[in-house]
Structures are given as C-alpha cells and as structure tokens.
Amino acid sequence: xAKTTQPNxxxxxxxxxVHLPCNHSTISGTDYIHWYRQLPSQGPEYVIHGLTSxxxxxMASLAIAEDRKSSTxxxxxxxxRDAAVYYCILRDNTDKLIFGTGTRLQVFP
Amino acid sequence: xxxxIQSPRHEVTEMGQEVTLRCKPISGHNSLFWYRQTMMRxxxxxxxxxNNVPIDDSGMPExxxxxxxxxxxxxxLKIQPxxxxxxxVYFCASSSQRTDTQYFGPGTRLTVL
Numbered sequence: 703x704a705k706t707t708q709p710n711x712x713x714x715x716x717x718x719x720v721h722l723p724c725n726h727s728t729i730s731g732t733d734y735i736h737w738y739r740q741l742p743s744q745g746p747e748y749v750i751h752g753l754t755s756x757x758x759x760x761m762a763s764l765a766i767a768e769d770r771k772s773s774t775x776x777x778x779x780x781x782x783r784d785a786a787v788y789y790c791i792l793r794d795n796t797d798k799l800i801f802g803t804g805t806r807l808q809v810f811p
Numbered sequence: 812x813x814x815x816i817q818s819p820r821h822e823v824t825e826m827g828q829e830v831t832l833r834c835k836p837i838s839g840h841n842s843l844f845w846y847r848q849t850m851m852r853x854x855x856x857x858x859x860x861x862n863n864v865p866i867d868d869s870g871m872p873e874x875x876x877x878x879x880x881x882x883x884x885x886x887x888l889k890i891q892p893x894x895x896x897x898x899x900v901y902f903c904a905s906s907s908q909r910t911d912t913q914y915f916g917p918g919t920r921l922t923v924l
Contacts, residue, residue, distance in 0.1 A: 745815075745902045745915030746854070789854075797842065797866065797909040801854035 706790045711806040714780045722775040722805050724790030732794045735766060735773050739786040740804070746789065749775065785809045813837075815916035817903050823922045829891040832919045835884055836905030844904040844913060845878055845888050854902075860886065861909050893923045 707725040714720040726735070737749040750757055750764045752773075757764040763776040777784055789804040816835040824830055836843050844859040858868040860880045868878070875894070880886040890897055900920050904913040 745904070745918050746913075747915065748912045751912075793910075795910055797844075797859055797861070798856055799844075799913060800856070803853055 706792060706802055708788075708790055708802065708805045710803065711808065713808045713810065714777075716782060716809055716811050717779050720777040720780045720784070720807065720809075722777075722788050722790075722807065723772065724774070725772045726790070726792055727771045729770050729792055730794065733792040734794070735764065735770075736791040736793050736799070737762070737764065737775050738789045738791065738799070738801075740789070741783075741786045746801070749788070751793075780807075780809045782809050782811060815903055815905055815914055817901075817916035817919050819919060820917065821920045821922075823924065824893055825924050826894055827892045828923075829889065830893045830897075830921060830923075832888040832901050832903075832921070834886045834888070834903030834916060836886070836903070837907075837914055838884065840905035840907050840914075841883075842906045842909045842911075842913075843880060843886050844906075845886070846902040846904065846915075847899045848902065848918070849899045857888070866909075890921075893921075895923045897921060898923050 734751050734753050736751040738746040739749050740746045750759055750762050752764045765774045787804040787806050789801050818833045842861050845857040846854050848854045857870045858878045863880045878888045900918045902915050902918045904915040906913045
C-alpha cells in the first residue's frame, strides 16, 4: 500500500482557516486520496476524497497537487468541534482503508 | 438513520474469559469491517465481510479471535480466551459497497484485567 506522511500535530485558532498537508510521493495512478477524521472518543468519520481535481463539500476542501504527490485538506473556518485526528489515506479500488498516525489538530478559542 | 450500532460500549473482563462484541450495520449496507485501535498500533483492520461472507481476515491477530456475520444486520467479534494485550477500542464500520465510504460505530472499549 502506498504510504502517506502527515505532521503529528497542528494548531489553529477558532474561525481561522486550517491547511492540513499530506505527502504521498509513491501514489499510483489509480489511488484515490481519502480523508477521515476522528473526534475524541468517537469512531472515524469520512471527510472528503478526490482523485485529481480539487474537491469541495460542506465539511472541507481538498486541494491536490498537479503531480498528485501531495494534497492539502482545508478547513475554511476552524471551530472547536473540528479538534480531531485527521487521517490522509490512499485507497485504490479496493475495500481496505489503511490508517496511518494522522495529524492531531488542536483548535484554540 | 441510527448509524452503526455497537454493543456493549464498555466491557471489563478478566483474563481467560470469553468476550463477544456485537455490531449492527446501517440497513442496506453490504460490507462490514472490524477494526481495533490501540495507542501502540493505531487503527488496524481485523476482518471484513461482503454480503455476509468473510473476504479478508488477514488482520485477525490469532486463533483466539473469530468473527461471524450470520445475517445482513448483525455481526459478532469473539475473543476466547481473552488476554490483557487485547485491551483496545474495537470499531465496526459498514459501507453500501466494498469501496464506498465507511461509516463507523462508536466503538467498544475492552479492558482485560
């Protein structure tokens, strides 16, 4: 499975944008980039995914580099409820999600 | 929609006892996944089912672990006998198709003394 690299932790202030980076230099052409997050004491939840083009949904935006070797999850206005561990996962057309260590995001009021 | 339901939410047992964790997937979902989360190893996929059939159990740690899915609305993960190193949070997830978004339950926190 292709590997992703994320910073262990990041901090943000409430209502500021947050850019969570992910490096995946060994990504293959069929790998989708998925983001899940895990709020404290909860199971992971889906955030967003994409293949080549940037993607937007109600939770976040996903910016994918042109060479696809990196991507950035963007939270446009962080809230205290966005404090979580964010996982960047590469997934080809298979069933498995392989979770790494993720980025722990702290949001300060 | 009630989401994925897991029971019990917390389980404390003694070493050597049998433990059964239960999961009810989202209605209509065809795939079910069991994960384990520990501080040391993070989130690990143990086993998954598609249409009630086990597809990949390569993540099951050893023979003490077994999982069943007798019907589309129920799955169990059993540990017999349990050991302290099995202490973890066990998550169940379901998806409508094998490669679709997975929806996770709240987890069962297992403590083996």
